[in-house]
Amino acid sequence: MAVLLVQEKQKNTDSSYSTPVQIATPSVVNIYTQVNQQKGLNDIGVAKHSINLGSGVIVTKDGFILTNYHVIQNAQSIVVALHDDRRIEAQLIGSDPSTDLAVLKIPQLNLPSIKMGDNDKVSVGDRILAIGNPFGIGQTVTAGIISAKGRNSIGLNTYENFLQTDAAINPGNSGGALVNLKGELIGISSAIYSSSGGSQGIGFATPADDALEVMNDIIKHGEVIRGYLGMEAQKITPLLADNLSLPSKHGLLVNDITKESPAEKAGIEVGDIILEINNTPSEDPFQIRRFIASLKPGTHISLVGIRGLQSYQTDIMLEKQPTMQRINY
Numbered sequence: 001m002a003v004l005l006v007q008e009k010q011k012n013t014d015s016s017y018s019t020p021v022q023i024a025t026p027s028v029v030n031i032y033t034q035v036n037q038q039k040g041l042n043d044i045g046v047a048k049h050s051i052n053l054g055s056g057v058i059v060t061k062d063g064f065i066l067t068n069y070h071v072i073q074n075a076q077s078i079v080v081a082l083h084d085d086r087r088i089e090a091q092l093i094g095s096d097p098s099t100d101l102a103v104l105k106i107p108q109l110n111l112p113s114i115k116m117g118d119n120d121k122v123s124v125g126d127r128i129l130a131i132g133n134p135f136g137i138g139q140t141v142t143a144g145i146i147s148a149k150g151r152n153s154i155g156l157n158t159y160e161n162f163l164q165t166d167a168a169i170n171p172g173n174s175g176g177a178l179v180n181l182k183g184e185l186i187g188i189s190s191a192i193y194s195s196s197g198g199s200q201g202i203g204f205a206t207p208a209d210d211a212l213e214v215m216n217d218i219i220k221h222g223e224v225i226r227g228y229l230g231m232e233a234q235k236i237t238p239l240l241a242d243n244l245s246l247p248s249k250h251g252l253l254v255n256d257i258t259k260e261s262p263a264e265k266a267g268i269e270v271g272d273i274i275l276e277i278n279n280t281p282s283e284d285p286f287q288i289r290r291f292i293a294s295l296k297p298g299t300h301i302s303l304v305g306i307r308g309l310q311s312y313q314t315d316i317m318l319e320k321q322p323t324m325q326r327i328n329y
Contacts, residue, residue, distance in 0.1 A: 017129055021141050023183025026083040027058045027114035028176055030133040031067055031090075031104075033075035053136035055176030056080065056104060057185060059215060061113045065104040066188055066211055067175030069095045072102050080106050083139070094218035098158040100190055101211055102175075103218045114177060117184030119209040122163065124149060130167040130189055130203070132176025142168040144201075151204060152286035156191050159290055162204040163187045169203035178205040187211075227295035228321035230261020231268060233285055247309055251275045252282045266316040269307065276304040292318065 031054040054071030058064075065080065072078055078090040088106045095102035126146045134140050144167030151162040165178065169192050178187035187205030217224040233252035234240075241249040252274040257264050268274075274282045278301055282288055295301070297320040304313050 017141070017143060017181070020129060020179060020181050020183035021131075024114060024129070024177060024179045024185070025131055025139060025141070026112035027185075028131045028139060029056045029058060029065060029083070030054075030081040030136075030139065031056045031071055031175060032079040032081065032087075033072050034077045034079075053133060053172045054174045055132035055172065055189070057175070057177045057188065058111050058113050059116075059185075059212070061109065061111050063106040063108050063111055064093070064215065064219065065090065065106065066215055067102050067104060068188070068190055069097050069100045069102045071175045072104070078104060080104065083112070094222050096214050096218065096224045098224070099206060099210070099214055100157050101188065101206065101214045103215050114179075114185045115183060116212065117180050117182070117186040117208055119186060119207045122146060122149065122180070122186050122207075127181055128165060128167060128186065129179050129181075130165065130169050130173060130176065130205075131179065132169070132173030132189055134168075134170035134172040136172055140173075144168070147202070152284075152290070154191075154193075154204065156204070159293055160286065161207060161210055161290060162190070163207055165203050165205065166201040167203060168201075169205075173203075178208075223323075225296060226293040226321040227297055227299055227318035228261070229263050229292050229301075229316065229318060230258035231263040232256040233274060233282075233288070235283065235285055236273065246273065247306055248273050248275065250281070250283065251306075252285055252288065262316050262319050266303070266314050268303075268305070268314075268316075271307070273306040274303060275306060275311075276302075278302055293321065297321075 033052045056065040056067035059066050079087050080090045081087050090104040090106045093103040093105050124146050130142045144165050147166050148164040151164050152160045154160055169189050173189045176189045177185055178189055180186050185208045187207055188211045189205045191204045193202035214224055231254055233254045236251050236253050238249050254270055254272045295318055299318045301316050
């Protein structure tokens with residue numbers, strides 16, 4: 001009987017998420033933004049104000065908050081509602097549309113900052129919680145699992161490395177926290193895949209490690225500093241290789257080069273096949289895009305390619321990615 005009672009007690013503990021919820025929820029905030037909306041030519045007046053609702057996560061005790069760029073985009077003022085019902089006007093430190101992230105600052109000390117998790121230890125199948133402010137009804141917790149990792153071709157952002165989850169994420173959750181069962185931050189809820197506008201079990205979050213790198217760059221530089229090569233390329237498939245009579249069924253086919261870019265200066269041409277970058281096979285254009293962006297300007301990379309039937313190797317020094325640059329690498 002004693003053993004059964006102990007087992008039953010353990011079962012009840014394991015079935016509750018109350019401990020990670022108590023740890024994490026004080027660090028998740030609601031965000032209210034006031035924006036100007038232009039009326040049509042036939043409307044009376046020129047603008048009106050509306051309130052957008054979203055979420056954010058307190059990352060440091062002195063008031064730095066991570067949220068999504070689309071939550072605060074075009075905002076005239078930003079108000080953060082804390083877990084203890086205080087409402088404080090926030091300053092926008094900077095944003096990064098390429099990852100849909102933004103950093104806010106509120107003038108407070110000793111805030112309940114979130115504990116950071118280790119994304120290297122996140123596995124598909126892990127149980128997780130999503131915390132945010134869906135539809136503006138107030139802080140809400142939903143549960144699910146990590147459905148997939150490394151989603152990089154959803155088409156939402158320039159740079160993607162999403163965690164996918166089936167935890168219910170709805171409008172208003174954007175910028176909120178995805179946490180593990182220790183109450184540690186593993187992601188910033190960013191988007192849902194939906195035909196109805198509500199949760200259908202496919203949600204996406206930016207990994208916490210990636211978000212923290214973006215935040216640190218924004219705090220230090222006012223923007224994210226990324227390496228820039230200046231080319232676009234697509235994955236070579238056997239079908240593409242056969243249709244174009246390419247000399248290789250693997251690698252990346254260059255289809256655009258930006259003028260005066262590092263790629264052009266190095267002699268890369270449209271139609272070249274890129275086989276390796278820094279001794280690593282080039283197979284996934286999305287991974288290569290993120291890899292180049294992760295390097296700092298001034299970094300040298302080694303590139304192996306094919307032009308016609310002739311192979312070549314070249315050394316390229318990356319430059320600073322121009323603002324709002326269309327080319328992905």
